[in-house]
Amino acid sequence: MATTAKSRMLTGSKAMVEAIDQEMERDPRVFVMGEDVGKYGGIFGSTTGLFEKYGPTRILDTPISETAFIGAAIGAAMEGMRPIVELMFVDFFGVCMDQIYNQMAKIHYMSGGHVKVPLVLMTAVGGGYNDAAQHSQTLYATFAHLPGMKVVAPTFPDDLKGMMIAAIREDNPVILMFHKGLQGLGWMDQLDASIGEVPQEPYTVPLGRSRIVREGNDVTIVGIQMMTVHAMKAAEQLKEAGIDAEVIDLRSLVPLDRETILRSVAKTHRLLVVDEDYQSYGMSAEIAATVAEAGLYDLEAPIRRLAIPDVPIPYSDPLENFVLPNAEKIAEAAKALVNM
Amino acid sequence: MLTEEKMKGGKGADTALQPSDLERALYLMKRARALDERVLSLQRQGKVIGTYAPFSGQEAAQIGAVMAMESNDWLFPTYRDGAALTAFGYPLSYLFAFPTGVDARWKRPEKLHLWPPAISIASHLPHAVGFAMAAQFRHDPLVVLAFCGDGATSEGDFHEALNLAGLFHAPVVLVIENNGYAISLPRSRQTASATLAQKAEAYGFPGVQVDGHDLLAVYTVVRRAVERARQGEGPTLIKPEVSLCPHTTADDPTKYRSKEELEAERKKDPLPRLTQYLREQGAWDDTKEQQATDRIVEELHRAEREAVKLAEADPRVIFDNVYAHPPKTFLAQRNAFLRELREGGAPS
Numbered sequence: 001m002a003t004t005a006k007s008r009m010l011t012g013s014k015a016m017v018e019a020i021d022q023e024m025e026r027d028p029r030v031f032v033m034g035e036d037v038g039k040y041g042g043i044f045g046s047t048t049g050l051f052e053k054y055g056p057t058r059i060l061d062t063p064i065s066e067t068a069f070i071g072a073a074i075g076a077a078m079e080g081m082r083p084i085v086e087l088m089f090v091d092f093f094g095v096c097m098d099q100i101y102n103q104m105a106k107i108h109y110m111s112g113g114h115v116k117v118p119l120v121l122m123t124a125v126g127g128g129y130n131d132a133a134q135h136s137q138t139l140y141a142t143f144a145h146l147p148g149m150k151v152v153a154p155t156f157p158d159d160l161k162g163m164m165i166a167a168i169r170e171d172n173p174v175i176l177m178f179h180k181g182l183q184g185l186g187w188m189d190q191l192d193a194s195i196g197e198v199p200q201e202p203y204t205v206p207l208g209r210s211r212i213v214r215e216g217n218d219v220t221i222v223g224i225q226m227m228t229v230h231a232m233k234a235a236e237q238l239k240e241a242g243i244d245a246e247v248i249d250l251r252s253l254v255p256l257d258r259e260t261i262l263r264s265v266a267k268t269h270r271l272l273v274v275d276e277d278y279q280s281y282g283m284s285a286e287i288a289a290t291v292a293e294a295g296l297y298d299l300e301a302p303i304r305r306l307a308i309p310d311v312p313i314p315y316s317d318p319l320e321n322f323v324l325p326n327a328e329k330i331a332e333a334a335k336a337l338v339n340m
Numbered sequence: 341m342l343t344e345e346k347m348k349g350g351k352g353a354d355t356a357l358q359p360s361d362l363e364r365a366l367y368l369m370k371r372a373r374a375l376d377e378r379v380l381s382l383q384r385q386g387k388v389i390g391t392y393a394p395f396s397g398q399e400a401a402q403i404g405a406v407m408a409m410e411s412n413d414w415l416f417p418t419y420r421d422g423a424a425l426t427a428f429g430y431p432l433s434y435l436f437a438f439p440t441g442v443d444a445r446w447k448r449p450e451k452l453h454l455w456p457p458a459i460s461i462a463s464h465l466p467h468a469v470g471f472a473m474a475a476q477f478r479h480d481p482l483v484v485l486a487f488c489g490d491g492a493t494s495e496g497d498f499h500e501a502l503n504l505a506g507l508f509h510a511p512v513v514l515v516i517e518n519n520g521y522a523i524s525l526p527r528s529r530q531t532a533s534a535t536l537a538q539k540a541e542a543y544g545f546p547g548v549q550v551d552g553h554d555l556l557a558v559y560t561v562v563r564r565a566v567e568r569a570r571q572g573e574g575p576t577l578i579k580p581e582v583s584l585c586p587h588t589t590a591d592d593p594t595k596y597r598s599k600e601e602l603e604a605e606r607k608k609d610p611l612p613r614l615t616q617y618l619r620e621q622g623a624w625d626d627t628k629e630q631q632a633t634d635r636i637v638e639e640l641h642r643a644e645r646e647a648v649k650l651a652e653a654d655p656r657v658i659f660d661n662v663y664a665h666p667p668k669t670f671l672a673q674r675n676a677f678l679r680e681l682r683e684g685g686a687p688s
Contacts, residue, residue: 035522035523035525036523036524036525038524038525039524039595039596040523040524040595040596041595043523061524061525061529063491063494063522063525063529063530063531064461064462064491064492064494064495064522064530065494065495065496066495067496068494092460094460095460095463095495095496095497130389130390130391130441131390131391132390132391132459134459134460135391135459279673309658309659309673309674309677310662310670310673311658311659311662312662314657314658315390315441315442316441316442316651317389317441318655319655319657319658322655322658322681323658329680332680332683
């Protein structure tokens, strides 16, 4: 993202809010619906200040009725509006999944293309702050597996803004996942990555293109959201060990930018995929399969995956730290790959 | 569920509260409040790293309801029912351990008729109904008492559970603790129904409103509902009005509630109310107050010390209880993971 003179430092949450605000100003069809999105401003800061500006007709607080309000947003989208609806935690999808994967994602297809559902479903993902098994998941693969919707997960503030605007303007339903730990919230651990330069004017970042956040020649590390942040830290540690890692921030799960990964592996000949999701049947397997299918002969070492083992995410602090990949684990795994 | 004698006796007919029962109730309420305040103070000291849902203001509703249960009955609580849990015999140490980041909340003493506290909203209500239906099927005269909040009444699980309970005359008592807010959303924006109690009517069984700051009133209506359920007359919905504390330790209620509103809520505090009543009855005095305070301090200290011992640092427990019979692939994953932890050095 090219920066301009009008860039300033914004947190992830402020970048998202600015995107929604600018699109609401531009397009009267855009509105927000969800739990605690009004006066509260979203429990992870996704709508802070918008209620004060747009009032209760365009920033709608809903009852705790996910099926009802996501279903209603689908209806409004079909009628010509461009709703943004917030599912407070991605973990809550269970109570409203029919509306998401059978209705939102399939109505366009089932209607023979007659009906469009230009809806953004934004939802908070991720763990690392002791919120236990039912409030700490990312569930990237659960959504990316299902046809009919785009699934994006921006990491940095500038991408949060650009991809949110792109998602709102997109005619497909888009699930936009934002990571709680990268929103720059006061009550969370403060991470440098949750604050970044963000251009003031509206702009879009295409949905479906990854971003090489660090160039290198010795090993390709693919991550998304918090795992990208950890991978960049790991790359610094690897540098001290004389290893030059390339880090790819996926940004988008559907569409998946396979070309960038394959090009990188053709250069580095080694691949490590890091995922803050369960290991089996996940994003890491999809990327490994992609490289096995289309880039196997570029590899000089077996593909390596780091993910959460197939267990519910522990509530306890030390135990949660055991299961989440971190910079140290990534650096260890990358070293082992290079020294193989 | 109030005194040892009553628990052993379990006589449905003996429903009137004795002065000793009320003294015990007041003690439980004071102890619950002290625990709640202690955990919040630990949070201010940075010793609470998990999320904690306070219950101050809801002690009379929770403890009054639990007191109306018999020893064979089952409790289906939520994450906000700490006062009910402690009155039900749940170890205080577990309540201390949970907010400091130990998964102890999921443990429960074997003999306690307790469902694990529901974290998801209304998700446990279908379980409560199914549990009650199973007991009915086995001709077991137990009654299930489930708590939920006002926000839960908008969830599909709530409505489907109520429909089923009404249809099958399930021996269930559902207590909706109406504290007026679902995080930031006031009750008036949650539903257009005039009352939450009237929702029961649509599903074919009675709904009762009660002042949740009045322990005696709560006890009386819940007791009646429990007896009704045990006699095969089906479910009852009870809605005690209670006061509100912050949603969780991650919440700041001053964002969406006025100072005046918060102050007015504090005036309804159920603790001074029962204390004053007992004093007027001559059943409570300064000596008893002092004895209670001393005992509470001692109990809480002991519980806090025990809570420290519950901390789990062995990473192997992560893989426990995922499967009854772990598949080979799962065990292989576990072994590989633990090997890497040893070789790579365990993270701090």
